[in-house]
Amino acid sequence: MIDLRSDNVSGVAPQILAAISSANPGTALGYGADDFTARLRTRLSEVFEHELEVFPVVSGTAANALSLAAVTRAWGAVYCHQSAHVHNTECGATEFFTGGAKLLPLDGEQFKIGLPQLETALAEAGFGLPQRAQPCALSLTQATDFGTVYRPEEVAALAAAAHRRGLAVHMDGARLANSLAAVQCMPSEMTWRAGVDVLSLGATKNGTMNADAIVTFKPDIAAELRFRCRRGGHVPSKMRFLSAQLIAYLEDSLWLRLAARANHAASVIAAGLKDVPGLELVAPVDVNEIFLRGADEIFAQAEQRGLLFYRRPRRMVRLVTSFQTSEADARACVEALRSSSSGGPA
Amino acid sequence: MIDLRSDNVSGVAPQILAAISSANPGTALGYGADDFTARLRTRLSEVFEHELEVFPVVSGTAANALSLAAVTRAWGAVYCHQSAHVHNTECGATEFFTGGAKLLPLDGEQFKIGLPQLETALAEAGFGLPQRAQPCALSLTQATDFGTVYRPEEVAALAAAAHRRGLAVHMDGARLANSLAAVQCMPSEMTWRAGVDVLSLGATKNGTMNADAIVTFKPDIAAELRFRCRRGGHVPSKMRFLSAQLIAYLEDSLWLRLAARANHAASVIAAGLKDVPGLELVAPVDVNEIFLRGADEIFAQAEQRGLLFYRRPRRMVRLVTSFQTSEADARACVEALRSSSSGGPA
Amino acid sequence: MIDLRSDNVSGVAPQILAAISSANPGTALGYGADDFTARLRTRLSEVFEHELEVFPVVSGTAANALSLAAVTRAWGAVYCHQSAHVHNTECGATEFFTGGAKLLPLDGEQFKIGLPQLETALAEAGFGLPQRAQPCALSLTQATDFGTVYRPEEVAALAAAAHRRGLAVHMDGARLANSLAAVQCMPSEMTWRAGVDVLSLGATKNGTMNADAIVTFKPDIAAELRFRCRRGGHVPSKMRFLSAQLIAYLEDSLWLRLAARANHAASVIAAGLKDVPGLELVAPVDVNEIFLRGADEIFAQAEQRGLLFYRRPRRMVRLVTSFQTSEADARACVEALRSSSSGGPA
């Protein structure tokens, strides 16, 4: 049984589990007024090389919706890719937290927002016209929902276009660590140096226990989030247990090492499937997600061989590796799909 | 240093911490589709002697606001006590999740909603008049924000009045276990048998690691919550870690034993302060909260003696014990206040 | 039949009806981009002796809720009197338009907010604490819902206290013209000179055909309203017909003359009832509303004598005069109540 249904089927990295236990003795003030949260802020500032504010939360949806709400008026619009998680798979959370802003989906190559598409949208947006939703934010999903990665210079170009028209830039970093590991750049290069104002850190899929965080480099965004998080029920009282996890997550580049492991497993799978007839990669495998198109029966056989993954419409499947996916798992996955493709008995 | 600032300054009970570690190996589907969550549902049904649905969440605010939103129209009104946490200390979360319903505060003896007050409010509410917010729910805080407890028959009388006019009944069980331990009744007697439709379980203050839950005995409320929780960012993907905690919380009546410990410490303090001059109990100490009124200098001295607690307006302080407060802590607390009262050197 | 159920049972003043017809010929751009709306802005600026922006709307509820939403964050709080229309009789419109802010009712003499009550509330509000709704606005109902009037100096004192803590000041001028006529002061003295930032003009009850308006003296509030009004469906496309009415409303002090007529009728009634046994004035009659307390049978008899008015809980009734109420009507009203009081045959 190899479980590639999502990276969130994984458990908690041992170092992070240990950090939870270490944080337990004694008492600590609730709602983030504890020492762990203060240290987390300091630690993140070092990692990102910038003053920042951090709001630990328990889900990527919360991180995204709260971040976008902090930069988007109720009559605002958020540009995102048409495949973006914030648009398709969060039950309208951003619409809820903003009080009814619009998500306007854009298109582009490799499931990334294209700069021309963004610029056309901005040109026809109707800034200042009261009958039009007013563009307030650009949301980039990193990695994209098809596992491709924006290079820092791509982020920078899109962010610059957005900033020119007064939009804030949000990065949904659900797989930020995987993206950093893939691109091999500094966290700062991928974020604030490229123009990102507010970031969903995206730690849960990569080894924490529902410990995620909003990171913002802008004090005015932070000021809003203080109230928005509380009002949203997103300030767990024993915050120290989130913060302690995130400290461990950053320690000794654990986050990047965990992500590199997941990426490696995915690259082994992608390489192994290159010459398998009947299977086609839908997108380049930049991080830890593999999207395949192929015949139903191939996938049905692979399932019988114990491979767990999700079906998508239009003959597509998604496989996601995590820090728990070993190289042996990856090879077994390849083998299962290869055998299924050749039609041999399961 | 004795920390009585809140029960949420405490850590995680050892049995619950162990449960987290036990849940870690292997993979599990996210968002509640795991075995732990299924078992939690079964376990809670046994404990409450009723079919129910459970939605693990990470804060009491989330539990309260989502519960109330599931039973209150946007143009609705929720009756609560004027001291209720949902009204005063959750940054308008219920207003947010309902889309702008009104919280209408009521009064009564011992910081509980009085039946006459509720009935007058219902009589003058203007049911059916489009200019008036329409009463949709009654929210009872158990224990109250002054540490008093509604007896099951009090809950039943208030709930019956509410149900007669079509209102749903919510219990904010932030200190439900403490209340059950105090009253020595079955969970069912305090909840659905008394008319409660939806319940904030309130586990965090009593030993879990930000694992709280909404419990509802009504399938139609559950149907709403499925979407409301997701949309609110309140479905942590690695849900098993919340559910595993809550299973351990219920195992062998751990929740009641932890609560009884906190209650005992509070009763020791209350008893010990009875004859201390200059200090007055603001409310009966039914559970684990003690509210005192007294001279500023007494409290200032007690603080210098290492007692940690919160000041409130109008010469009042609040002390809260938890499952971590030992009898020795309780006695030391009494001693610190007694000495401060007599004006001896700190 | 004398109809004192409300001032909104009245029709449209003839001068205003004529203005509607005059505005009809030709074409005009929609949504406020017409000449009438531009002229209205100029005219109002002269009347109020201040630069301002005006947003014609069709109901007092819209004017109030939009005004308050423009100055109140979703996690904000609005102080109002506990009898305020915005709190009790607008179906939670302000909560809706703000996205779930709280209305916090205050008390005071003569149904006006008291300065000490406001100051205590501000002192205990918890500015900056994320668990507390943050006070954003003070809303004054002028005249109050019991027909009493804030003097300019009272407005100024309350507004100063609010401004000191960063709150905006809104006046629900549902009966502003009546209040101006009563106090005999300039519009500016009652509004911006006293600290009012945004105003519901309140023309409908005083002779227009559902032509009301928001007036604001602050450009940043106006900037918000441009979008909030449109998004709320509150920018009627043929705006010229609202603006033309309001121009006529202000012409030659028509608004003050209409209001004075209503006030006079009410004062005749109040004076006439002074010595009627069994009837007690609930509040001073400053403008065009009379609140009486008395025996049910008196009111029942008065109804049989053809007097139309509204019952209120607790043996109270409300009579409201309008610009259409003649002095003869007023005398007939007195006569009907006097006869009913003495128990003679209806």
Place this chain on the structure above:
Amino acid sequence: MIDLRSDNVSGVAPQILAAISSANPGTALGYGADDFTARLRTRLSEVFEHELEVFPVVSGTAANALSLAAVTRAWGAVYCHQSAHVHNTECGATEFFTGGAKLLPLDGEQFKIGLPQLETALAEAGFGLPQRAQPCALSLTQATDFGTVYRPEEVAALAAAAHRRGLAVHMDGARLANSLAAVQCMPSEMTWRAGVDVLSLGATKNGTMNADAIVTFKPDIAAELRFRCRRGGHVPSKMRFLSAQLIAYLEDSLWLRLAARANHAASVIAAGLKDVPGLELVAPVDVNEIFLRGADEIFAQAEQRGLLFYRRPRRMVRLVTSFQTSEADARACVEALRSSSSGGPA
């Protein structure tokens, strides 16, 4: 000067203006409890041959957003055409009134939603999945935003597909009268007999003075609207003046006669431009809107010749006729464009 910028630049039809004056004498209860509103309900029931409820409002945006909010949960989705007014030109009003539902744009021939497109969207919508916005309503713009008309059988087919999956069907009848006049069918055939549950009547563009209305054939939708309208500030107190207009609007088929006049003018223009070089009709001219594509200079010259119309992106212009557009106006419009096209001096 021929003003074809919109049909809402027109004034009020004389019969309707007369009705306003007739409604003025005497007093009438506010908020729709008057005789005019009762008669309007009866009259509409006759015209539509069905029991119904009517809510007069003052803008099409209000009618649309309130209607859709009454049938759409906050986590819901509304299908509309990608060119729909509700999606593009109402400042997110539907998102606001629903509390953050999504508008999901669909495509199709002639700017109408295509049945296959709707069916694919429904098939992939993810009904019951909590991460997906749940389809609640289909909104049809009649006539479309490019002036094409859904035939009753097209409405019926789309509505049937929507109803099969539990969606409600809304018609934005901003130009319903024009559509009825074009198709020459009964109001019932275009609405409830074809499956429409709730309707924006769309009277303003066709001769009323900001008197529009929501009409619903379903009592449960009406029950919601009673509160939603009030809460939205959309219950003008002197409602009789809206209702009186709408009664006159329906009297002796005035609405259809006014619409037929506008349609006729548009058809004269469309016919006259058929052979003009350099101008291309973007869509069939079913009602009173003409969309042309052509060279910038042609349009610039036409403007100099006194023709008023709106530019659209991508070399497109829109001309809209109204009941006030005479046949002479139409011919003059043709002449202006023809001369501009041939490049002669303006």
